[in-house]
Structure formats: C-alpha cells, structure tokens
Amino acid sequence: MLFHSREFLVFFIVVYVVYLSVKKTRFMNLWLLIASYFFYGWWNPLYLLLIVYSTAIDYLAGLRMAAAGRKRAWLAFSICNNLGLLGFFKYAGFVTENLNWLLGQIGVSYVLPAPDVLLPVGISFYTFQSMSYTIDLYRGRLQPERSFIRFASFVALFPQLVAGPIERAGALLPQLEQGPRVRLTDISDGLSLFLVGLFKKVAMADFLARYVDPIYEAPREFGRASLILATYAFAWQIYFDFSGYTDMARGVARAMGLRLSLNFNNPYTATGLRDFWRRWHISLSSWFRDYVYIPLGGNRKGKFTAYCNIIITMAIAGIWHGAAWRFVLWGGVHAMGVVLTRELEGSALYGRVPTFIKQVLTFHLVCLGWVFFRARDVGEAFLVLGRIAGGPAGGLREAPIMMFVMILAAWLYQIVYNSSLQGVLQWRPVRVGLVLAMLTYLVMFATPAHEPFIYFAF
C-alpha cells in the first residue's frame, strides 16, 4: 500500500478515526499493531510471518537479557537471528551466484541451485530497527520493553515500516508508552509534511523517473549528453523519491502525535561527503555510525584505522542497499569521498574554497556514486562512465525544459533555505503560495502513476 494511493487514503481515514478515539487507552498500541500488520500484509500476507517471528525473537531476547544476565549470549542470538534472516532473504541469491562463479573459475562443474525466495518489503529497515533495540539494551541505554504489543508496534509502526526512518527504541517506545497527544499543530504539521512529500514523489520523482529509466535501461543507445543528464536527473529523482516518502511517513506519524526523526536535510547543499552523510538518510548513517563504525574503533585508533573503518562501514552500507556488487562499489565511492573530504578539510587551502564550489564538487562526486547505484550491473555502470568520459555525443534523448526548471527551482530553494535569506521562505505569502502551487499542480495536472518508492526494494 503506497502513501500516494487511494487505498492508503481509505486505510488511513479508518485507522485515524479509531486511533483518535483509543489513543489514550490501553488499546492504542493494539490498534496501531493491527493497522500496521494490515498495512504490511497488504503487500503479501506471508510477510507477516517473518515480521512476527523477528519481533518475537527480539522481544524474548530483550526480556532474557534483563532477567538471565547472559546479556552477551542473548545479544549474539538476536543479532545472528536478524542478520540470518536478512542474509537468507536478501543475500542468498547473491552469495549463491558468486559461489557458482567461483566454482566455475576453479573448474568445479557443480552448480549450486539458486534459492527461490521472495524479498520481503522493508526487511532491511525493520531488522535494523529491531536490532538497535537489543544492542541498546545490551549497552544499558534502555530498559526492556515488557509489553509485546507495544514492542511489536515499535517494530512495525506503519508510517515508517517499509522504508524508515529507522527509529531508535529510545526515541519511539516512550512515545508509544505515554500515549501521544494530538494537537492541532500536529495535524497541520502532518498535513504540511505530507503535502511536500506527495509533491516530491508524484510531481518530481515520478516525472524524472520517466526520463531516467529509458536511458539507464539501454545505456548503449545513448550518447554522452543524455547519460550525463540522466545521471543528474537520477540524483534528484532518488532524492525526491526517498525524501518524499520520508516526508509523508513523518507527516502521517506527526498527525498521530508521533515524532519521527529527520531523515534528509537538503543533502545536495552538502560541502563534502562527510557533510553529505549528515544530510542524506540520516537515520541509516547514524545507525552505521553508532553500531558499526564506532564499535570498530571509529577514529580513536589513528588515522589509518579510522579510514579502514570508514571503508568497511561504507562497504557494508553499500551492500545493505542491495545484494549486488554495484552497491558495494557505490559504498566504495562514498568511502573514498569521505576519506578525501576528511583530508581536504584538514588543509588550509580547502577552507578558502568558496562554499558554492564545494557544493558543486560534492554533488558531482555523489553523482558518480549514483551511476553505480542506478546501473543494472557493474558492467553497465562502467559502460555509462566510459561513455560519459569519452563516448559518442550522439544518441540524444532531449530533456524537457520543465525538468531543468524543476530541478533548478528545488536546488535554489535549498540554497536559500540554508542561507541567511531563509526568512524570505518563512514569509507567509511565500509559504501559502507554495502550498497553493503544489495543491494546484497535484489536483489539476498530475496523475499518480502509483510507482513504488525506490527504497522499498531495499
């Protein structure tokens, strides 16, 4: 069930009306859980078996960690279970494929059968969210959640279940425990967030996708200019798609009185790759920082170890996105970028480079990563890069002028928002004008194509 579908509208109206009447009662979490499981089961009811199993194991592990004292063993059990699920459902095919390649290389004719398993939507998100609970519990930052219903609501909360933000138990469980207060400002803020997200998805991301997809599906047929334009367009498509989803998720939750964390903060105004990761998919980058990078030693053991930790963390972050080498390479590009940025930021010269230049350079480095992210495989990614670097100029797919106007407008908005001129954007006529413009476009000129969100695939 997609946020920008009529099914969701009907679903949410029903859920919300009941929610408002039970939110201060002990039935609130039960209702949230029923709604969340219905929402998730809409894709495939079989997915529910997996999420219930995963939730039950982490709930049990949490209770046992508090009671039995063998915290490390239960933490290991929880982590193995979560990573095992993720490994089986997400990476079994990838591992088999690579093992078969390896066997072929050493002359073994045996071919391992490819596992035919369905990748459950959002598995990477809810396993990470659930795992953060047991890790924080182990670290003593949390008390175990005694109510299974509440814990299950935390894992499966429908606004953020399938694509985040990846919430921490310490932030969300207390909200579910206290019973949120829904004020008028929550509803108005929720509406504002949802509208912006809907506009990003329907008007921007889906529009850009229709330019990008044909080019990246057949990159051999297109020349340098089209591939460059398609890469730029994809950079904005994925931003609008994912941040649009997040805005809608946060808007829905906000209207229910629940606060979800900020996941995007104008990432294309970043002045370096480190800055980029403080602005892009913030809940994931902070998850990797807290549960991978810092436990590996972070930057406490010298520069070389810190850089190794960055590379390991980014490679894992890459493969988290998908079971393919192109995602590992995408992580590699970012790791190199982060290392490079750290080095540059230490130099006096870099401090004198104008912010705008840094932003443009960072954007292009990010775009380089997007080529690996969007291409169908590593070979095609290098093909795209090769053609961009020195391929034929022909094979042009003309880009609509409206595409440039949209991207430029969004980019300028973000630049202004991050500048001292931000006050202009907060001026009432500007805010109201933007809301009216978005509503008008959505109601009068757009057709929801019901394209799924890119990050649902992860």
Added chain:
Amino acid sequence: MNEETAYSSNSVRLSPGEWAIVLPAFLIAVFALFPCLWRSLEDVPVGPDFRLAQDLRDDYWLYRGCTEIACRRCPVVFLGDSVIWGAYVDNDNTLPAHLNRALGEDRIANLAVDGLHNVAMEGLMRCYGGAIKGKRVMLHFNPLWMTSRRYDLRGGQEPRIHHPRLIPQFFPRIASYREGFLTRVGIVLERHIAFLRLQHHLRLCFLDNNDVASWVLEHPRGNPFERFSLSIDAAEREKQNDDRSWQARRIRKHDWEWMGFEESLQWASFERTVDKLDASGNEILLVIGPFNPYTMTDESLERFRRVQRQVTEWAEKKEIPYFLVPDLPSRMYADASHPLAEGYALIAEEMLADPKCREWMGQ
C-alpha cells in the same frame, strides 16, 4: 539541531489557522468556482449538426455542454451509437446530415456517440443528458448490442467495454466489467463532481489525453500551460468516407445467438432510457436498425427477424412511433451494422418517405 530543523528541511509549514483558510478556499475554488467559471467562459465551436470529434467521445463534460447548446438551437436531437454518429463517413454523410439536407435546415442535432451501447446510453442520459427535456428525440436502437452474451456484457470478461465510466459501477452487477472497487468509487465520484469531468476534458482537449508530465516528455521544448485556452475545436474534421463494403473487409458470416428480451441487460437499459426520456417530456421516434442481414447465417437471421418483431410490438404497445430501417442492398453496409454513405442517403430517403416519420418531424 533546533526544533525548526528537526521539523523538516523546508519552510513549507502552515499553521492550523492558515490551513483552516487555505484548504477550504482552495477546495471551493477548484471544485466549485473553477468548473462554473470555465463552463461559462468556454467557447465550444461545433459543426452545424453538433457531431463531436471521435477523439472526444469520452469527454462527458463536453457532451453535456454540447447537449445544452443543441437543445437550445435544434428542435430535434438524434441519440444513438456509432451507427448514427457515422463511423465510416464524413460529416456530410451521416444520417442526421442527410436528413438535415433533405429538410433544408439544420433541424436535427447529431448527439450520437461512438461506442455508446444501451447500458452506457442509459448512464449518459441519467448523468449528463439533463438538458434533453421537452424535445423531439430520435432514439436509435442498434440490435448489435443484443446479438451475443459478450455484447450484452454478460459473457465473461469483455476485453474492452466501451464507455466504462457510464455503466453501473455496483448495481446491477455487470459480469463483464472487472474494475477494482476504488476505481468504481472514483467513477461514481466523477459523475457528481464537475471538476473531475473538467479535468478529464482539459487533458483530452489540450494535452492529448495526458497529464502534464507525460505531455512534457513527449514535447520537451513545449510549454504545456500555453496550450490551455477557452476555445476548443470539438467538431469532427478528420473523418473521411471509407467506402469499402463488409465483403471488401472480409467480414465472415456470424451465427449470432441473440439474447432474449427478459434476460438482456442491454434491452433493460434501453427500456429505462426510453422511460427516462419519456418522463422528461420528450417525444420519441424510435429508429430500429439498420442491421446487416447478409452477415448472418440463416438461423441467426430468423432469430433476428423475431427480435425486430418484438421491438416493434413493444413500441406499438408503448405507443412510441417508430421507423424500422429496411434491409439495404448488401453493398451499402460497411460491417454488421454500419451503413456506408450511400446507405445513409437511402435510409434518409426512406424515412422522409414514411408518413409516420414525416408526421413526427412536422413535415
């Protein structure tokens, strides 16, 4: 991170009071004022007999507007499907055009719509035909819609149902119609919300039936908003006469099963359409056929004659004047039901020679 940053990464945030003003004002402007304003300002130049362009056959906003103008200008309106609209002929060779020429003035408005089977016609009249009151109505009955379960919308899944937005969405249940629940709800809403029809109309007329994004991708240098105007050309212009007969089209003989009147959905709808037009104070002239007898097997032809008899008996019982279109020479049919230009000319001649028709037309 301050509260403002944590809220979002933009400033598009309205307060409850601002939403309370902006949202209702927007909804009223878009859903109430805009359609009224557009309706009053829009100029729809149609041809002298109101024959709408085939591309706009699903544009019920336009149909309603044209019907209102036609009812003001012409004493007679002709309702029917592509047989009356004129599927294989140009503007000068439809049946209403021939009749108008013979009558010496544009008395008859061609309000027929391509693909308008009886169930859809009932929906069209009920939802968008309100202007047809106290008029003389020539109502076409095309036997084609009763030839088989498939045409009667009862035979499994119909690959393409014409005018799905006009047929009943929930009751009575139509076996051939397999749309999802929410699509059906959307269609019902469209019947009651003028803005939704206007939106469809604008896309059909100005954006080649696309949304803005699709249009822009097809016209990268174009400005979609420049295309909108208050004047549209709704008259059919491109249609040329196609003179090939049904034999030239290699249409083979069919053994139509023919639906019984008691069980036929199409017939039940037709009856209700007649009742609705009658209740609106219209004087009806029923035009039965034409239908190509040469494309049927002998058994099917026999059943067809029974259908014709039953329709005429029904009309007599209801005291509705009718004109039973006689069989035309074989070469004058384009397919199972559509005549060629020559056929229409002959039908017009026969109608005007028929005393009942002449009397009904006030000649």
